[in-house]
Amino acid sequence: MSTSVFWLITFSFGLACIVFFASFYGIRQIPLNEKVSAYECGFDPFGDARSKFDVRFYLVAILFILFDLEVAFLFPLSAAPVLDGIGLACLSVFLIVLCVGFYIEWRNGALDWS
Numbered sequence: 317m318s319t320s321v322f323w324l325i326t327f328s329f330g331l332a333c334i335v336f337f338a339s340f341y342g343i344r345q346i347p348l349n350e351k352v353s354a355y356e357c358g359f360d361p362f363g364d365a366r367s368k369f370d371v372r373f374y375l376v377a378i379l380f381i382l383f384d385l386e387v388a389f390l391f392p393l394s395a396a397p398v399l400d401g402i403g404l405a406c407l408s409v410f411l412i413v414l415c416v417g418f419y420i421e422w423r424n425g426a427l428d429w430s
Contacts, residue, residue, distance in 0.1 A: 372429065375426055379421065379426065379427070383414075383418075386410075386414055389410070390407075390410070390411075393407050
């Protein structure tokens, strides 16, 4: 059993290496004007790409992911036809924790941009 798993992993790794190197070295790499132009934004990039971002960008991104996941968690509970007492209590506790966290973030100024 273990030898077949070893050969399967070895074959998979070897095949992945072959496909990777064949796709990298088997194509012509000619940069065209369309490929090196500004993408979707409409203007050429300015400044250095390695400049530091303000922490607020990261904070807003993390808050968006956090609240997006919470809404994704709430949707199946709201679509359930009947919630029993335990389900309703869990939903209420979750919403209270969500509202308290949102209030704390708002009070600390995490949502203020200026």
